[in-house]
Amino acid sequence: MIRRLVTVWHARNLEFLRDRATMLFTFLVPLAIVVGMGIVFGGPPRPLFKVGVLTTNLAAETHPFLHERFFDFVREPDAATGMHGVARNELDLLLDLHAHGVRYWVNPDSPKGYIAERLLLQTDPQAVRAPVTGQASRYVDWLFPGILGMNMMFSCLFGVGYVVLRYRKSGFLKRLHATPLSAFEFLTAQVLSRLGLILAVTTILYVGVGTIIHFHSAGSTALLLLVATLGALSMIAFGLITAARFSSEELVNGVLNLLAWPMMLVSGIWFSIEGAPAWVHFIAQLFPLTHVLNAARAIALDGVGLRTIVPDLAYLGGTTLVFLALGAWSFRWRAD
Amino acid sequence: MPGPILEVRTLVKQYPSVTAVDGVSFDVPEGTCFGLLGPNGAGKTTTIEIMEGILAPTSGTVLYRGEPIGRRFREEAGILFQKTALQEFLTVRQTVALFRGLYDRGLDPDEVIRQCALEKLQRRDNRKLSGGQTQRLLLAVALVNDPTILFLDEPTTGLDPQARRNFWELVQSIKARNKTIILTTHYMEEAELLCDEIAIMDRGRIIAQGAPRALLHRHFADVLLELPSHEFPPEARALPLQVFEAADRIEITTNDLDGTLRALMDAHVPLTHLRIRPPNLEDLFLELTGKELRA
Numbered sequence: 157m158i159r160r161l162v163t164v165w166h167a168r169n170l171e172f173l174r175d176r177a178t179m180l181f182t183f184l185v186p187l188a189i190v191v192g193m194g195i196v197f198g199g200p201p202r203p204l205f206k207v208g209v210l211t212t213n214l215a216a217e218t219h220p221f222l223h224e225r226f227f228d229f230v231r232e233p234d235a236a237t238g239m240h241g242v243a244r245n246e247l248d249l250l251l252d253l254h255a256h257g258v259r260y261w262v263n264p265d266s267p268k269g270y271i272a273e274r275l276l277l278q279t280d281p282q283a284v285r286a287p288v289t290g291q292a293s294r295y296v297d298w299l300f301p302g303i304l305g306m307n308m309m310f311s312c313l314f315g316v317g318y319v320v321l322r323y324r325k326s327g328f329l330k331r332l333h334a335t336p337l338s339a340f341e342f343l344t345a346q347v348l349s350r351l352g353l354i355l356a357v358t359t360i361l362y363v364g365v366g367t368i369i370h371f372h373s374a375g376s377t378a379l380l381l382l383v384a385t386l387g388a389l390s391m392i393a394f395g396l397i398t399a400a401r402f403s404s405e406e407l408v409n410g411v412l413n414l415l416a417w418p419m420m421l422v423s424g425i426w427f428s429i430e431g432a433p434a435w436v437h438f439i440a441q442l443f444p445l446t447h448v449l450n451a452a453r454a455i456a457l458d459g460v461g462l463r464t465i466v467p468d469l470a471y472l473g474g475t476t477l478v479f480l481a482l483g484a485w486s487f488r489w490r491a492d
Numbered sequence: 493m494p495g496p497i498l499e500v501r502t503l504v505k506q507y508p509s510v511t512a513v514d515g516v517s518f519d520v521p522e523g524t525c526f527g528l529l530g531p532n533g534a535g536k537t538t539t540i541e542i543m544e545g546i547l548a549p550t551s552g553t554v555l556y557r558g559e560p561i562g563r564r565f566r567e568e569a570g571i572l573f574q575k576t577a578l579q580e581f582l583t584v585r586q587t588v589a590l591f592r593g594l595y596d597r598g599l600d601p602d603e604v605i606r607q608c609a610l611e612k613l614q615r616r617d618n619r620k621l622s623g624g625q626t627q628r629l630l631l632a633v634a635l636v637n638d639p640t641i642l643f644l645d646e647p648t649t650g651l652d653p654q655a656r657r658n659f660w661e662l663v664q665s666i667k668a669r670n671k672t673i674i675l676t677t678h679y680m681e682e683a684e685l686l687c688d689e690i691a692i693m694d695r696g697r698i699i700a701q702g703a704p705r706a707l708l709h710r711h712f713a714d715v716l717l718e719l720p721s722h723e724f725p726p727e728a729r730a731l732p733l734q735v736f737e738a739a740d741r742i743e744i745t746t747n748d749l750d751g752t753l754r755a756l757m758d759a760h761v762p763l764t765h766l767r768i769r770p771p772n773l774e775d776l777f778l779e780l781t782g783k784e785l786r787a
Contacts, residue, residue: 326577331633333546334571335594336563490546 203228312391333489374459387448393479503552527687570639624655
């Protein structure tokens with residue numbers, strides 16, 4: 157038994173070691189995750205609360221509350237923007253240090269806002285609470301589009317890539333290549349097939365979970381569907397680029413993880429990246445999921461119309477075409 | 493003789509460590525069955541895949557009706573690969589319908605299913621077919637666009653003799669409809685039965701080409717005598733005969749049957765297991781390359 161076990165173990169190791177691309181990615185992905193996590197979460201302990209401060213120069217402010225530990229204080233240019241952040245749970249508190257005494261705004265439905273408020277009042281009992289104008293939302297309302305978006309992202313990236321890979325390895329793609337079918341036609345059919353499935357699942361989740369958590373979109377549901385459609389198209393096409401060439405499951409798994417992890421960290425699924433360095437914002441803006449979540453939250457939480465989210469929709473539509481064109485251009489019908 | 497539907501010109505396929513196809517040229521006349529014969533590794537599949545437009549040659553050209561392989565060829569060609577897979581979880585009928593949908597013109601799926609004797613299997617999952625049934629389905633897929641030219645790459649390899657004969661009957665019925673067929677095989681019986689013209693390949697080159705009968709006449713004016721090796725004594729090897737030693741038998745080629753038999757009897761060679769037969773393509777390959785076709 158041991159001999160047979162060792163024989164198979166040895167053969168599998170040889171297979172792995174000789175598949176250079178797979179081996180490279182197997183080690184590259186964890187390395188990239190370590191580096192990425194190190195950059196995002198390294199350094200001093202992460203702040204627990206994010207507080208907006210209405211000021212022109214945050215460094216010059218001297219209020220004692222600004223010296224509290226585990227708070228991330230970010231400068232807000234105006235009260236309207238700051239209040240919008242509080243209402244959407246992107247800020248736990250908004251401070252105006254230059255009013256007659258300190259004024260602050262807090263979302264009454266935010267647990268973190270409540271704790272931040274208690275700590276502020278301990279430092280400055282004279283601080284006055286001002287009413288948040290507009291519709292304040294719960295954290296779960298802010299989080300819900302993120303969860304749906306994350307589910308979509310994984311389904312888009314992994315759902316199509318492996319299917320195309322299986323077709324290539326089995327020789328089915330080679331058989332299709334012998335017909336008038338073009339790579340673009342094949343890839344588009346795969347994208348559309350997956351799109352239907354993802355929209356069905358997302359709709360079920362939206363209705364089911366939305367009912368349980370009492371989620372109500374402030375804006376048009378049709379617009380949300382449009383965002384989900386364009387977002388899914390873009391992310392499926394993104395995943396297809398990796399499936400366009402490779403013939404190794406392990407390699408494709410590595411590449412897809414390399415795409416999924418950064419998207420999950422910086423696209424704003426779990427927390428807002430407001431106040432993060434400019435380069436994080438730059439990378440976030442490259443990912444389709446960021447634009448899906450921006451647009452979906454703007455519709456669901458702020459009730460905006462089509463005109464406001466046109467830039468996000470244009471980005472998603474444009475990247476779909478670019479990714480599909482890249483996929484078709486680099487597509488390989490054969491495994492060898 | 494009809495004009496060529498396919499022209500292959502100085503085809504070369506070079507891999508880093510081997511030249512799989514080395515300057516192959518031939519024409520395929522329309523309405524004929526053209527056979528590419530050779531042992532495993534001779535370059536048959538590489539040649540046919542270049543002709544099918546699946547594989548790019550290192551150099552050389554393939555012309556279909558005088559034009560490079562393109563959209564028209566893909567619409568008008570039917571292909572049965574040596575190894576292929578189909579989309580899973582589809583029935584036989586759904587598989588045929590899937591491929592029918594990829595062509596602008598073609599036959600009704602029911603018609604193709606009938607041609608390939610798949611009527612009783614049309615609701616069956618394509619993963620649950622036997623080897624012979626799968627080959628018939630793959631042939632149906634290759635015929636669904638009513639092709640003018642049909643490529644069959646070792647279509648009966650691995651089939652049992654009955655399934656092989658059934659498949660040959662199907663190919664003969666297709667041939668009777670004036671389709672051009674390009675067939676690779678290492679079954680000589682298959683080539684002799686189906687092909688109007690053959691090209692024998694070895695080490696990436698064509699070493700003989702022509703109609704099977706004409707090739708045999710060109711290379712053999714003789715008959716073949718076969719004897720078991722162990723019944724051929726060492727002293728008989730000194731006889732002035734054209735002798736070839738195969739694995740377990742001795743083959744003697746002669747145009748003087750009486751004289752050869754007399755010489756063998758004089759050398760006390762037992763003739764109980766002697767077999768006299770006309771030469772076939774297998775012998776021709778042996779004659780040309782010094783090795784057996786299915787080696």
